[in-house]
Amino acid sequence: MDHQQVVRDVTVRLPMASTTPEACRWTVTALSRHTSATISVLIEVHDRLRCIAATGAWQVFATVPARTGIVGRVYATGATAVVPDVTVDPDYLPVRPDVTAELCVPVTDPTGRTIGVLDLQWTDPVDLAPWREIAQRLATRLGARITALGGPPAESRSEKLLRHAAALSSAPTEGDVLGVATCAAREVSTLSTAVLLIADAGEVRIGPAPLNPNGLETRIRAELTEAEPAALARMIERAHRYGAGYTLGEAGHPPTEDYQPLTRAGVRTLVAVPVGPPDAGGVLLVADERSLRPDPTTVSLMELLAGQAWTTLDRLRTLARLREQASSDPLTGLRHTGPFGQRIAAATPGRTALLAIDVDGFKTVNDTYGHQAGDQVLVGLARALEGALRHGDELYRIGGDEFVAVIEVSRPEEAVRIAERLTEAARRVGRTISVGVALPRPGESPDRTLHRADQALYAVKRQGRDGVQLSAA
Incomplete structure (x- = not known):
């Protein structure tokens, strides 16, 4: 094969190309007359390599990420890749099952900046050395013509x-x-x-x-x-x-x-x-x-x-x-046990207080008036308790008529005062509640803190309900 003739056949047409796609197509078409290789030209467009012209492939990748495959590697590094056996190159992008060798060279502008790649893939035995020189010379000429035509095509x-x-x-x-x-x-x-x-x-x-x-x-x-x-x-x-x-x-x-x-x-x-x-x-x-x-x-x-x-x-x-919906109670809209567990796990010892709240006589409401009336009581009470809490305090429903408030305080007495505000809010809507208060201790598990708050709540129940008790132990 006359390699000089290959270069001449391609370069003689390039000056007549009026657009970048036309220059790429003429390069591929002229080159295909001298080799059975699968040929493609990919040019940078935004952050990808776009296939501008190709021949001889069953399937052509329309665009390739700038660092994907052998073509992406050559584009990223600006170094020619000569791959005599594609089966051992992990970057090979398969376009047909019988390809054995690949040659990929960078297409550069006159300043040396890589703007794309010229890629050739063979299915028959081939001497890659002379083709490397041919491809590099053609890529240089193609890059110069693309630059003269205004550079790579604009993104459509x-x-x-x-x-x-x-x-x-x-x-x-x-x-x-x-x-x-x-x-x-x-x-x-x-x-x-x-x-x-x-x-x-x-x-x-x-x-x-x-x-x-x-x-x-x-x-x-x-x-x-x-x-x-x-x-x-x-x-x-x-x-x-x-x-x-x-x-x-x-x-x-x-x-x-x-x-x-x-x-x-x-x-x-x-x-x-x-x-x-x-x-x-x-x-x-x-x-x-x-x-x-x-x-x-x-x-x-x-x-x-x-x-x-x-x-x-x-x-x-x-x-x-x-x-x-997954983290809140569908009846009252309050968050429930899942978020509550996450919140108390992050409680600050000595600064976070848990207020265990139980509605007094709630079973009687359900038994006497039915569950629909009980639901109305819970919704109304939830709104009243929310309104009595400060900004940043959190209220959870963790059972049928059981609520827990998580609040940040500077001392236990402050937690007790807030609990008393909750009992007053409940009375204003015609209900009473019993509240147990506990502050997490260093090294104490959240479950243990809640258990102490519950014990304080039960103490209120034993004393006649409608009150507040601070856990002492």
Whole structure:
């Protein structure tokens, strides 16, 4: 084989390529005339290697993480990989079952920076030494042409949306979801600003601000913060009633009243997309202070993004509800034994007090009036006891009519006073309670502390109920 002819056949076409994909395709096509190898060119796009051109493979990886496989290793290190036996290389990415050897060389720009790789894989015996020299020379020429054409291809809008969708699906908190969604909206739409309005428990919240908001973003947030809640609700209601909408970037057409806060902020271009259901969702506002003309494809991409964001947000909220249900009493809403065990395990000796609480005569209520009446008593008493505790004190229901309060105090007398406040609160709703108080001691197990509080409670019961007793031992 005339190796010089191989180089000439490839390089003669490169100057005629008008785009980076075209330069890569011509390189692969010309090179394939001289070898049966599977050939591919992968170029960096964002944080991955994208296959721009390939031939001879049953399946081609569309994108590869920057450090995955032999191609990722070569891209990361900038060093050529000559692999005469792929079966002994742990980084080999299989594209067909009969590949025996692989040659991968970095594609570099004129400064020497690696911008991609040229990869060749053979199924027949091959002398890799001359092919190494050929591939390196071609990769150098290809890198120079790509640079002359403006560098690696830009990430397409669909690729951006896919990348952000992956980030959305793994976002751990609601704030992260909203942040990723607005960042994605800006990148995919190419408009400068994105803000999310989310309805939450009857109120409208503005999504988190980016780390470095631009001037328009700052003005929009200021206007939305000053706007009446009803105005924000109207923006959400409009999007859900009529669907996604966008401006045409034409002068002389005044906005509707609903969008006056945005126009006062300087918005001249707007895409408004509903998010989630009308009663619990919101609206994604993507804006720019330039008069632009968003196309329907942009709006469709924003709708896809809004749908993905809401799916993730709804999943996180569902998981939060399930965790709350798993850790709380469904009747009173108080936390129960699981969280209580975790809390007292972290109690500070001499500073944390346990107040064991029992409802006096509760069995009589159930036996006389039925369990529904008993449930009403427990709910009302739980609210009364919660109202008598201080901010930061915690109340748990650990049995049928048994409650425990965990409070932080500076001395035992303070714990007793708070217990007496609880008995007074119970009397105000027509019930009485018996309360035993105990403070954890150094080295004492949580169960032992609770046992001492229970013993103090039983002492109150023996003395006639409706009182407080501090554990003495």
